[in-house]
Structures are given as C-alpha cells and as structure tokens.
Amino acid sequence: AQKVTQAQTEISVVEKEDVTLDCVYETRDTTYYLFWYKQPPSGELVFLIRRNSFDEQNEISGRYSWNFQKSTSSFNFTITASQVVDSAVYFCALSEAEDSGNTPLVFGKGTRLSVIA
C-alpha cells in the first residue's frame, strides 16, 4: 500500500531563511510518481512539481529545489531565501503506475509553513 509521511506539521521561519520540507513515501511499485502541491491561504491547491521514479536528478526552479533520494524514499522540498508569499500548506503526494493506469494520488497530511517578515 502506498503511504506518504510529512512529519513536520508546522514550520515557522523568518523571511530570507532557507527551509526544507520533508517527505517520506512508501510503495511496493518500481514505477511511481511523486508530487508537491502548495495550498495558499486562498485555499486552491497549486501544482508545483511531478517527478517519476526513474529520474533521481534534483530539480531547481527559481528559489525552489527538490531532492529525490530513492535510497531513503524521500522527496524533500527546499525553499531558498523564503518570502512571506511562501506561507502556505505544502502537500507531498504519491501515485503508482500500474498496467491499468496510474493510481489516484495519495497525499501526506501537509506541512504548514509560516514565513514571518
């Protein structure tokens, strides 16, 4: 069975600090997808990144970077030089790829990030 664990319930940082949000996953499949979504105070979830299990390259997009390590089943998300606009709830999610198609996304419980000016 697939499972996603976000151990950090809430994180608070001062603006311009770097912050890492942890995500650990469990799956028995060899082919799967990992995702990060952002939910700002307005409530609508916004897609940030998808990574497939065969691509362990780290990814950087502006101030955001993701570190995928299959050896530790982790897909951590780092925000560099955080800003107040980064304040949101961040969700990590997993989907397994099966012959019949991809399974629905299973989400972690989310990490609430507060960036203080």
Next chain:
Amino acid sequence: DVKVTQSSRYLVKRTGEKVFLECVQDMDHENMFWYRQDPGLGLRLIYFSYDVKMKEKGDIPEGYSVSREKKERFSLILESASTNQTSMYLCASSSPGTESSGANVLTFGAGSRLTVL
C-alpha cells in the same frame, strides 16, 4: 485559463439533508476526483471516476455517492448529511495521457466548505 469549478464555495446544511456538491471542468479530462480535507488529516480520497458513468470508491466512501453523467461534470452526493461530514471538499481532474502532456497532474477546484449543523 483552464479551470475546475465547484458550484458552491460555502454551504450550511442541517443533519439529514441531502447535499449535492457539483464540479465541472473545462479541460476535457477523463479523470475526476473528490477529496475531503480536514485539519491534521490532509486530503483523503472519497470517490473517483476514469470515465463517464464509471465510478470507483476511494479510501473513505461511506456516507457518499457520486454521479458522472457527462465527461465534464462529477457530482458528490451526501444522501443524509451528518455532522461528521463537516469538511472542505475538493474536486480535481486530470488527464491519463503521456507524462510529457501533464498526465496524472491534478488540477483542483477552489473547494466547497460544508458545515452540517
């Protein structure tokens, strides 16, 4: 701008009432999903559909049903609302296409916050 539209942002209902939550997407997506979001529990899958007139139970289907008569519309039904169904309900859709086309990436609606008194 592509969208998933949920008909009601806020609803207040009484115990025992029948409740319809409507979701429409304009992206011609085959897949549609209903999740509920509760503090400390993250997003949990209620029902999903990979095709018109097709439905599959998610992790917490008890007390809910769904209807998908048209490709663009996926309705969540609470036959007899109860107070423990007070929650934020999130509709999402995705395409089953190729990875390069954005397959399996969920687009979410703004959510429907339901309060059952």
